[in-house]
Amino acid sequence: MMIRYAAAAVLAAALVLAAARLHGHESYGRAASFTLLAGAAFGFAIQRSRFCFTAAFRDLYLLRDRRMALGTLAALASGSVGYLVVLGAQLPDPSRYLPPTAHIAPSGLHLVLGGAAFGTGMVLAGGCISGSLYRLGEGSLVAPVTLGAAAAGYGLAFWTWDWFYLKMIAEGPVVWLPRSLGYAGAAAAQLAALALLAGLVLWKCPGLPPRPGAPVGPRAALRRALVDGWPSWMGGLAVGAIATFVFLRTSPLGVTSELSRVSHEIGKALGIVPVELQGLGKLPGCRPAATGAAFTPNAIFVLALVGGSAVAALLAGEFKVRVGRPRTFAMAAAGGLLLGFGAMISLGCTVGTMLSGIMAFSLSGWLFAAGLAGGAWAGTKLMRKLA
C-alpha cells in the first residue's frame, strides 16, 4: 500500500514540476502550464468517476444501467451553463459573429456517419479515445492497441477526406443556436432537451439498489466521493467545470487532434497517405498547429490526462497491469480503426465534437451524438454476437 501511495506522490509531484517548468519555458509559457494541470485534473476526475461515454450508451442498451448516461447529461448541462457565461462575456451579441475558438463545425451527414462509426468502434473496443487514455493510466494493455488502431483508422480516413470535405463538409451549414435563438433561447432549448433526455432515462431505467450491507448515509456518501469512487453525476459536474475553465483559459476540450497530426506525419513519412488534406486547417479543433516546440498543447493535455488518471488509480488501489484475452485485443484493434476513421470525418470525438460542440450550443455536437447513439446500438448488437 505504501508503495502505491509513494508512486502516486512521485507522479503527482512530477506533473506539478512539469507544469512549473513549462510556465517559465520560452517555447511554452503559462497556457501550456495550465493545459498540463487541466489535463491531469481531467484524467483524475474521469478515472475517479469511471466517466465513460461508451458506457453512457452501451450500458443503457445492455442493462438499462442509467448511471453513466445521467453523468454525461450532467456534464453537458453544467458545461452548457459554464460556456454560456464565457460566450456571453466574449461575444455579447451572438447574432453577428461566431465565437472564434469554439468547436462549432459545419453540419451534415458526415457527423452522423462519423458518429455511427465512432459509436460502433467504442463499444467494440470497450472505450472511446478518452476512455482508452484513462485506462492506459490504470495499466491497461488493451488501451495502447485501441489507440494505435485509432491512429491507423485516421490513416484510412485521410484517403477519403477530400471526398467527405468536398461533398459534405465544405458547404455544410454552420448552425450555432445562439445566432438564431439568442443566448437565452439557446440555453432554454438545450437545457430543456437535456432535461427531457434525463427524464426519459430516469423513467425507463430503474435505479440500481444499494448493495446489501453497504453503508448508507452522509458519512458513507462522503467516503464514496473521496475514497471509493465518485458517483457518475459528480464526475459529470467535474467534467463540465473543467471544460468551462479550459475553454475560458485556452481552447475547448479535445483529445484527438494530436493523434490525427501524428498519424498524418507518420503516414506522410511512409508515403502512404495524401500529403495535402483540403480545408482541414480551416476547421475548428482538427489539427494543432506545429509550434516548433517538442509538444503541442494537445499532446501536453493528453499526456497529463494519462498521468492524472494514473495518480487517481494508484491512490484508489485500481492501478493494475490488465492484459485481457486475445479476443479482447482483436476487438480493440477493430474498434480502434472505426474510432480513428469516425473521429476524422466527424472532425473530433466524443470530447471534441460532442462534449465541446454541444456545450458551445452547436448543432454539430447533437448530430454527432445522434450518430453515436445509433452506432453504439449497432456495436452492442455486434458485441452480443461476438461474445
Added chain:
Amino acid sequence: MIEAPVVDIRGEPCGMPILRVEDFLLKESGGRPFAVLGDHEQTMDQLRLLAARHGWSCEVARDGADWRAEFRPA
C-alpha cells in the same frame, strides 16, 4: 462438496464481460450457483442488474484486491 464454478472477468474492459457472464448463466450454469471474479467495481455492480433481469440473486463483496460476485437462482 463441489465448488461453484468461477467465471474470471478480471483485466477485461467493460461491456464484453457482462455478456460472457450472461452467456454462462444462460447456457452453462445449468441453473446452479456460480461465482464471478472481477476487478472493476462498476462492472460488478452491473452484475447485480444482470442477475435481477434473469431472476437470480447476486451478492458482491470484496475479495482481496478484487471483487467476487455470488450468483444464485432466486
